[in-house]
Amino acid sequence: MRDLMKILQRIVILLAIACLCISCKSAPSLGYNPWEVVTLPTDSTLQDVGFTGDSDRGWMVGSNATLLETTDGGDTWQEKVVELDGLNYRFTSVSFSGDEGWIAGAPAILLHTTDGGTSWSRLRLSSRLPGDPNTILALGPQSAEISTTVGAIYRTVDGGKTWQALVEQAVGVIRNIYRSVDGEYVAVSSNGSFYSTWEPGQTAWVQHNRTSSKRLQSMGFTQDGNLWLLGRGGVLQFSASEDLESWEDPLYPDQRTSLGLLDLAYRTPEEVWISGGSGSLLCSLDGGKTWLKDIEAENIPANLYKIVFLTPEKGFILGNNGVLLKYEQPESAA
Helix, strand or coil, X not given: CHHHHHHHHHHHHHHHHHHHHHHCCCCXXXXXXXXXEECCCCCCCEEEEEECXXXXXXXXXXXXXXXXXXXXCCCCCEECCCCCCCCCCEEEEEEEECCEEEEEEECCEEEXXXXXXXXCEECCCCCCCCCCEEEEEEEECCEEEEEECCXXXXXXXXXXXXXXXXXXXXXXXXXXXXECCCCCEEEEECCCCEEEEECCCCCCCEXXXXXXXXXEEEXXXXXXXXXXXXXXCCEEEEECCCCCCCECCCECCXXXXXXXXXXXXXXXXXXXXXXXXXXXXXEECCCCCCXXXXXXXXXXXXXXXXXXXXXXXXXXXXXXXXXXXXXXXXXXXX
């Protein structure tokens, strides 16, 4: 009987190990790597990238007041310096409409250019501004929309001389905030315990409970106007419809990855990319249903914080330690 019990115990252990191996199965390989590492003259953490009306001329911003310019579409970048007041600013967002551009950052700072970045001027911000500027979006001539680190939203139509509040109250300290092409916003609370939404015409943010016990990492809008979320433990979830309380079943794009998934972006309605810690990079070719892994990216010693596709052909992934990846469209994806 004792020998039988030992055998049964071994069987149970082997089954547990097998189940663990299955649950830790890695996503299959994408089979190619469309991302090229670009050498930069900085090791600062990169935050955002934007291009002027000239598709070859762009600007990238980051921590330590990092400001980089490209004139060849992003193949090479040169460091630029804007004379400030000596504080160690973290530029978090850059956006252009033609040659008119904006840079936002913290401690509270806002820069403006009308000549493609040849010269930058600093705009005064009210001391009563809730939080620090977090994101900035150029909307057209003299027009832009800004959000802050506590979810206040403002718009200017006179080049930054005056700003109109779009919400009556800020939502509180946020982890990240995302704006749709239609002007809707979704923001994740600082501890990832809930999220909030706002759309034009509403006077205040609407709060929502998170979809599971997994704390939220980041959220954004899908191509059809629904929501996506990335949660702790490598979970991905899409809202089932415009009803923000209805969600599809959670997905785990790479069950072997215990590191956080940090950002998601669409190159096309069907091709979706997710980036994360320690060079994690995943791709879906069917709108997010199944996922493949860019194996070569695992050799990149950086956390990949943000994915930006300016067009289906022009994309960048930004990371810490001055890591920048540039999308190079493979023939199979053309």
